[in-house]
Amino acid sequence: MKIASYNINGINARLDNLLRWLAEAKPDVVCLQELKAPDDRFPWKALLAAGYHSIWHGQKSWNGVAILSSYGEIQETRRGLDGDPNDLHSRYIEAFINGIVIGCLYLPNGNPFPGPKFDYKLKWIKRLTKHAKKLNGFDLPVALVGDYNIMPTELDTYKPEKYIDNALFRPEARKLWQILLSQGWTDAFRKMYPEQRIYTFWDYLRNAYQRDAGLRLDHFLLNHKLADKLQSATVEKHVRGWAHSSDHAPVWIEISEARAPHPS
């Protein structure tokens, strides 16, 4: 089972790229972020024609998350996080697919630091941590997937010293990431590549992709029940090189599936 995450940076502006990549990579489940589209402009028909059912939580102009599945109709389990009734950003959607709880998230960027946007980011991480604790109590495989907008360590950025005062790398955010992980979550990519510099984002500015001036922002957190089944993890770096690409690359993990018992 292939579970993917892709910050698409405008689903309608990049629908052709998305469909091309789906046809090429054939993931089973895809978590999308930064739809930048209201609910009534989500291209569900084109995705259905490509073989994917969708659930989505859109918003005018910014944010927006969706989950695609090749397994048929999707059982949605949640949209949004508790803890702030005034938060209207569409940043979290969750479903139960093929026996796995999959949370798709778009964590606030938080720049500029310091400021209200950074404060909102920290609060959002705490709300996510609270929800993650609840999910971790279930006797089910769980994956929390998406654009975390956090570089957890110096290995996760091409130039750590440049990012000291950046919300993506501030110690306050990295500390909350560690607190979240300490509940028992496995960072799937770091588990598969313990020492390697891997990036999932390259800025549009200053030929960042050509220079490999990247950041690792998109993560898969797996609970124990799922981490045991992790087979591989891949960054689809070449897709970032396509014309009219998002500034993120699609990323995916492969999960081994227990063979279903034969019907008797």
Add this chain to the structure above:
DNA sequence: ATGTCAATCGTGGATTGA
């Protein structure tokens, strides 16, 4: 700051967010 995108309002280009 630099310089690159998309959405918006609303029809040309400034503004906002990333």
